Each structure stands twice: as structure tokens, then as C-alpha cells.
Amino acid sequence: MGYEEQLDQLKRGLQQALRLRADAETKHSFYLEQRERILQKIKELGVEPEELDKEISRLQREMDRLLKEAEKLIPWDLLKQQEGQGRG
Helix, strand or coil, X not given: CCHHHHHHHHHXXXXXXXXXXXXXXXXXXXXXXXXXXXXXXXXXXXXXHHHHHHHHHHHHHHHHHHHHHHHHHCCHHHHHHHHHHHHC
């Protein structure tokens, strides 16, 4: 490979690397903006971002509690009797 071909190859490689860098910078900016929007939404919900894991755990416990409470309120025995009568 001659010098001109080698220089052309290097030039193409540099141009491609510059395009990749520009794409990466664009994506980086986009993701930073998305991160800020998400953090703002979290704050609007009354939770500090540092407390997010703790809040998620609290909400999961609350959901578990409510599901158990709802489970107790459904008259399963009565429903099973109705099923048995409907089939007979």
C-alpha cells in the first residue's frame, strides 16, 4: 500500500471516528436530559432520589399488605359453594 492510499485510509478512519464521537456526544446529552427529567419527576412525587430504594421497598410492603387485606375480604368459601351448585 502506497503513502497516498495509507493517508486516505487514515483520513477515512479519522472521519468515521469523528462521526462516532459526535453520535456518542449526542446520545450522552440526550441521556443526561432524560436523567434530569426523571429526577425532577421523582422530586415532584415527593421523594428524594437518594431515598428512592427505600420508598420502593415501602410501597412494595404496602402493596403486599393491601393484597393480603383484599384476599381476606373475598368470601372464597361462598364462591366455592356457588361453583359447586352451578355444576350440579
